[in-house]
Amino acid sequence: MDSSEFHGFLNTRCSVRDYSKEEIGDDEIAYLLDCATTAPSAGNLEAWDVVLVRDSGRKEALSDAALGQPQVMNAPAVFVVCANYVRSMSRYGERGILYAVQDATIACTYLMLAAHAVQIRSCWVGAFDEEEVKEILSLPPHIRPVAMLCVGKGRLPSNLTERMPVSEHFHTEEWYHDA
Numbered sequence: 392m393d394s395s396e397f398h399g400f401l402n403t404r405c406s407v408r409d410y411s412k413e414e415i416g417d418d419e420i421a422y423l424l425d426c427a428t429t430a431p432s433a434g435n436l437e438a439w440d441v442v443l444v445r446d447s448g449r450k451e452a453l454s455d456a457a458l459g460q461p462q463v464m465n466a467p468a469v470f471v472v473c474a475n476y477v478r479s480m481s482r483y484g485e486r487g488i489l490y491a492v493q494d495a496t497i498a499c500t501y502l503m504l505a506a507h508a509v510q511i512r513s514c515w516v517g518a519f520d521e522e523e524v525k526e527i528l529s530l531p532p533h534i535r536p537v538a539m540l541c542v543g544k545g546r547l548p549s550n551l552t553e554r555m556p557v558s559e560h561f562h563t564e565e566w567y568h569d570a
């Protein structure tokens with residue numbers, strides 16, 4: 392893949408919240424997870440875990456925990472990507488809390504991009520009640536749910552979302568370089 396193909400790959404990904412009834416197969420799930428494990432992580436500790444949810448009752452409960460967002464219930468599969476504090480804090484102490492969240496976030500990003508590579512649509516969901524999600528999934532205390540990634544098949548929307556110009560994000564050398 393050359394640089395323009397890579398840019399095109401990134402540019403054609405977008406959040407999809409409507410899915411067809413088609414299931415995501417076990418081999419597809421395995422592919423996505425395998426790609427996620429290639430993500431970098433602090434100290435290569437891979438301080439993230441993922442809970443795959445396909446059961447409709449549990450998806451409904453997750454949707455309720457996510458302020459009723461329907462895509463959580465309607466997606467054939469939902470990955471709940473979690474930070475594993477113990478794995479990271481055992482080496483890095485308090486700093487490990489931040490590293491575990493970063494590890495989980497980039498693992499979720501890899502899942503999302505891997506899905507895009509095989510025409511599986513996705514929607515990242517960050518708005519949810521963490522305590523409710525912990526209870527629904529029986530997560531132990533050191534596991535923090537960071538993001539849900541709803542995945543399914545379906546069509547891309549005709550309009551892609553817009554972005555701020557790069558200049559809105561970018562600073563050279565220090566924050567107030569223009570002042």
Ligand SMILES: Cc1cc2nc3c(=O)[nH]c(=O)nc-3n(C[C@H](O)[C@H](O)[C@H](O)COP(=O)(O)O)c2cc1C
Nearest residue numbers: 404405406407408460514515516517518519551552
């Ligand atoms: C940290 C984070 C939290 C998000 N939470 C939600 C969410 O709760 N519900 C939702 O529908 N989309 C959510 N999104 C998706 C964003 O709305 C979406 O990425 C953004 O509008 C840009 O659109 P695009 O993904 O189509 O490029 C989230 C994305 C991120 C990265």
